[in-house]
Amino acid sequence: MIDVVSLTERLIACPSVTPADAGALAVIAEALAGIGFTVHRFTDGGPPDGPVENLFATRTGAAPGPHFAFAGHSDVVPAGSGWQSDPFTPVRRGDLLYGRGAVDMKGAVAAFIAAAARVPNHAGTLSLIITGDEEGPATHGTLALMEWMAANGQHPDMILVGEPTSDRRLGDTIKIGRRGSVNMWIEVPGTQGHVAYPHLADNPATRLLRILDRVTKVRLDEGNRWFQPSNLEVTDIAVGNPATNVIPAEARARLNIRFNDEQTGAALVERVRAVVAEEAPRATLTAKISGEAFLTEPGLLSTLVGAAVERVTGVTPALSTSGGTSDARFLSRLCPVVEFGLLNATMHKLDEAVALADLHALTDIYERVVRTALER
Ligand SMILES: [Zn+2]
Structure with a gap:
């Protein structure tokens, strides 16, 4: 024994x-x-x-x-x-x-x-x-x-x-x-400039905020008998701009989705990618699917x-x-x-x-x- x-x-x-x-x-x-x-x-x-x-x-x-x-x-x-x-x-x-x-x-x-x-x-x-x-x-x-x-x-x-x-x-x-899990990293490049001359710059923070606003408002699904609804959380936002009078050159965010068996990691990445492309065409999105549901x-x-x-x-x-x-x-x-x-x-x-x-x-x-x- x-x-x-x-x-x-x-x-x-x-x-x-x-x-x-x-x-x-x-x-x-x-x-x-x-x-x-x-x-x-x-x-x-x-x-x-x-x-x-x-x-x-x-x-x-x-x-x-x-x-x-x-x-x-x-x-x-x-x-x-x-x-x-x-x-x-x-x-x-x-x-x-x-x-x-x-x-x-x-x-x-x-x-x-x-x-x-x-x-x-x-x-x-x-x-x-x-x-x-x-x-x-x-x-x-x-x-x-x-x-x-x-x-x-x-x-x-x-x-x-x-x-x-x-x-x-x-x-x-x-x-x-x-549930499955997928992490995504969004990098939005902008054009740095003086806050008093915004027409000469392109503020990546504004674009990033629009992206995050849209993706957090989407209801991914209603869940089902065995699973709660899929859920997206923003896990990091970074601009790192020390100056009060400068439009930053870049803004970044990271998010995680825990998802049920009505979703696949790849399809969720494409949904987020579509929003990113509309709001910030020069942005990049990297994703890592840790596991499917x-x-x-x-x-x-x-x-x-x-x-x-x-x-x-x-x-x-x-x-x-x-x-x-x-x-x-x-x-x-x-x-x-x-x-x-x-x-x-x-x-x-x-x-x-x-x-x-x-x-x-x-x-x-x-x-x-x-x-x-x-x-x-
Ligand atoms: Zn263990």
């Missing part, structure tokens, strides 16, 4: 701030090899975003059956300063275990493994897809793992991502989709996970698509994906902590999920 708390502690003790691995995958590999998994490890990419360590582990049962996979990450966001104790020295205080990654998501990875240890005999195939690049640019992580899986004939039928999805208490939220329609997988959550916690989970992006945006191209994990209250914060009782309950839930998904 594997103790979920001590395994979480061993993982927290590895300062695996993206893209550093700091021994985290070795801890995971050793634990999985000890319970009958075949472990594959490879690195992808180079500086500055890499190299990134990735791991795919798999165990096939005696009877035929589906391929169920847990997915997650071993990297963490930087600790920041001001912790009560060292962020990479796991400390139990009262009913809580403190350390960077306790909830996001070393605790869940430990629970995957502890649950797998409790179900040594299952039908089909049980796999773990673990990357060291989820909190970073995510270019050498899950995408590289998906390429590796395709090349090696690994095709999961269902995936559970262990991101911290619970909101107020363990079990209250399962994510069945996520996706939805796993409620069905077998969400029912199975929901039932396990309810059985262990007594809570009926809500199906949600809220929050930021996660690697489920990539994995959803392969098969149905849902996300369920610990409380998100302290993730990415100082003094990140997990309740010991929640680690045990999460292991119980994952165990039940494996038993049901890969029933013999």
